[in-house]
Amino acid sequence: MKKQNAVIILIVTIILTAIGCNTPKINEPNTPISEERDTVLNITTTNKSLYYMVKDIIGDKHNVDYMFKDEKSLWSFVYSDDSLNNIAKKDLFIYMGSNYEPWVPAFNDNIKKSKVGMINASRGVKILNLTKSKTYGNKEIKENPYYFMSIDNYKIALLNIKNAVQDKDPKNRQFYEQNFNNKIKMVDEKADKLKSLADELKEFYVALPNDNSDYLIEYLGLKSIKLNDVLKNEEEVKKFDDKVKDKKGKILFFYTEDAEKELYEPLILKYSMKPLKAPGINGDMEYSYLLDELIKNLQNIINNK
Numbered sequence: 001m002k003k004q005n006a007v008i009i010l011i012v013t014i015i016l017t018a019i020g021c022n023t024p025k026i027n028e029p030n031t032p033i034s035e036e037r038d039t040v041l042n043i044t045t046t047n048k049s050l051y052y053m054v055k056d057i058i059g060d061k062h063n064v065d066y067m068f069k070d071e072k073s074l075w076s077f078v079y080s081d082d083s084l085n086n087i088a089k090k091d092l093f094i095y096m097g098s099n100y101e102p103w104v105p106a107f108n109d110n111i112k113k114s115k116v117g118m119i120n121a122s123r124g125v126k127i128l129n130l131t132k133s134k135t136y137g138n139k140e141i142k143e144n145p146y147y148f149m150s151i152d153n154y155k156i157a158l159l160n161i162k163n164a165v166q167d168k169d170p171k172n173r174q175f176y177e178q179n180f181n182n183k184i185k186m187v188d189e190k191a192d193k194l195k196s197l198a199d200e201l202k203e204f205y206v207a208l209p210n211d212n213s214d215y216l217i218e219y220l221g222l223k224s225i226k227l228n229d230v231l232k233n234e235e236e237v238k239k240f241d242d243k244v245k246d247k248k249g250k251i252l253f254f255y256t257e258d259a260e261k262e263l264y265e266p267l268i269l270k271y272s273m274k275p276l277k278a279p280g281i282n283g284d285m286e287y288s289y290l291l292d293e294l295i296k297n298l299q300n301i302i303n304n305k
Contacts, residue, residue, distance in 0.1 A: 039169045041091040046101050047074060047283035049148065050094050050121060050161075056183045057162050057176050061169075071282040074100075075136075079107050088112045091168055094161060096283070097122030100145035102136035119164045125153040128218070130211050131228055146281055150215040151191045154287060155184060190291040197298040198222055201305075205244065206252045207273060209260045212281045216294075217254070225251070227264060240267075248272050252301065256281040274301050 041062040045051045051066040058064065068074040087093050088111050095104050097120040108118055125147045134141040147153040162180040166173045198220035206217050206224045217224045230240045244251060253273040255261045261268070261275055268275060276297050280290035 039171065041165070041168055042089070043092040043094065043165075044087060044090050045093075046095045046104075047071075049280070049283040049285060049287065050096060052286040053121075053158055053161055054094065054165075056158070057165055057179050059175075059179060061172065061175070062165075070284065074283070075102070077101075077103055079103060079110075083107075084111050088114075088116050090116045092117045092119055092164055094119040094121055094164065096145065096148070096157075098125070098127055098143045098145045098147050099136075099141045100283075102139060102141060117164060117168065119160065121157040121160050122147055122153075123156075123160055125156045126150070128211075128214050131226060144211050144214055146212050147215055148287075149213060149278075149281065150219040151187060151194075151291075152219065153215065155187065158183060186288060187291065190288065190295065193295050194291065194298065195220065197295065197302060200302050201252065201298070204250050204252050204274075204305075205247055206254050207264075207267075208254055209264055212256050213254045213278050216278060222252075227267070230267065231263070244271055252276050254278050274305070276301055 038061070041058075043054055043058075043062055043064040045054055045064065045066045047068050048066050051064060054064045068077065084107070087107075093111075093116050095101050095118075097104070100122075111118070127147060128144045129142050130144050148157060158180065162176050166176050169176075201222065204222070206213075206222050207227055208214070208217070208224050209227045214224075225240075225243060227240070229236045231237075249272040251271055251273045253261070253264065253268050253275045255264075255275065256278050261277075267273065277293075278297075279285055279293045280287070285293075
């Protein structure tokens, strides 16, 4: 009897096991997995220099583009409803400020700011005035817009950009902070080299055809002479001659465009000036490369003085 019961139990066990194996699995609906996606910002700058500054902060995390390739097209820009609407869809619109884009104040007044953050990169920088004011339509411009040629001002502008991006994407705050610190360290190293070279040129005067390099010359602690009115008439030429008659061969001619050098070629030859091109004024150059070019050009002057 016991043997018979054991056989029955074994048979029942086998049957139950078979039924269990063949029981279809219940397909439960997939539970959605909560994923926190990274913020992707859309950023527009007014020129290429700002574009490079933004890239230094954001790397490849966000989308960034720029409006103008050169200063002439930036200055002549007339905004429309389309341009206002296009920028209003962005997350950040970053401009140089200090009247580098003289149309920006009116543009700022008319754009819908429900989404876009309008960032003035010049906030907090030290501004110099132009020797002679410029006009833009009915507007008088007194500020010298090339503040970024002072390395101290550049660092403030980069800080403004970093802060703006952090505000829009706080999750990656530390990433932007590290990128900022890395860039500042690199720029400081080049600034030390520039100042060291400038110290070797303290006996020189720098002849300036315009106000474009004022910030750079002040930053480097060099003495300057303006050429703005020298070619007007013989009286101005004589005034200039009296200033520099004992400085022949000790004058650097700073220029940003080749046309400036051609215009002042007679003076350059007469006073044995040493031409030095200061790149990047028109806002189309990455800042580290700009500093490298300045270092190279200053070193060439020193090697041949």
